[in-house]
Amino acid sequence: MNIPIRRTAGLFAAAAVLPLALTACSDSGSEAGTSGSSNKASARATKSSDDMGGSTVAGGGTDRPFGPACSSVPKNGAGSFDGMAKDPVATAASNNPALSTLVAAVKKAGLVDTLNNAQNITVFAPTDDAFEKIPKATLDKVLADKAQLTKILTYHVVGTKLTPKDLENGSFDTLETSKVMTSGSGESYTVNDSAEVVCGNVKTANANVYIIDTVLMPKS
Numbered sequence: 001m002n003i004p005i006r007r008t009a010g011l012f013a014a015a016a017v018l019p020l021a022l023t024a025c026s027d028s029g030s031e032a033g034t035s036g037s038s039n040k041a042s043a044r045a046t047k048s049s050d051d052m053g054g055s056t057v058a059g060g061g062t063d064r065p066f067g068p069a070c071s072s073v074p075k076n077g078a079g080s081f082d083g084m085a086k087d088p089v090a091t092a093a094s095n096n097p098a099l100s101t102l103v104a105a106v107k108k109a110g111l112v113d114t115l116n117n118a119q120n121i122t123v124f125a126p127t128d129d130a131f132e133k134i135p136k137a138t139l140d141k142v143l144a145d146k147a148q149l150t151k152i153l154t155y156h157v158v159g160t161k162l163t164p165k166d167l168e169n170g171s172f173d174t175l176e177t178s179k180v181m182t183s184g185s186g187e188s189y190t191v192n193d194s195a196e197v198v199c200g201n202v203k204t205a206n207a208n209v210y211i212i213d214t215v216l217m218p219k220s
Helices: 009-015 041-051 068-072 081-086 087-095 096-108 112-116 130-134 134-141 147-152 164-168
Strands: 122-125 167-171 181-187 188-191 195-203 209-210
Touching: 009 195, 068 195, 081 087, 081 096, 081 195, 087 112, 087 209, 096 122, 096 130, 096 147, 112 167, 134 147, 164 167, 164 181, 164 188, 164 195, 188 209
Parallel strands: 122 209
Antiparallel strands: 167 181, 181 188, 188 195, 195 209
């Protein structure tokens, strides 16, 4: 499964100059809120935020996961929102069944420790279905080229934690060093005008994660 390292030094050297450099962080993270219920409508509204692992924020929104694919996230265990919030991002992703191809690619590129030890990052995480949009021959070629795979994967990482509000009209430097563009509002966001956020604002111990339906490709 290990692919010989080629041309990766330049990528990581470039990554080191990001304003928010990647530094070692604790594997522990903040736990998401616990669920609850109330007979009063106002109490139910407050509890609905806690159930999704978040709290009310300015503007009347909630700091919680959102999107159609969030319903498929396990309700309990390491792959649940509560469970993912306790683990660093690569470990958290490995517990989400919809991200198995991404996790395998991260392992092939040797980026598990890089992502787990990073501090305060955002990861745009393509689903398995997103990878299936790529022709098999092309995907196999990318997975066999560690340098190219690293370039693609690091293009999905931004060196700061992004909130949904940040995504409304954003342009962000990635770990790969080129920019990723975001737009949208409410609970509907796109990345590079091609990838839809299908489950956004997922918290891990060291990252905010936005699960997307298309693999992002940096310019050559």
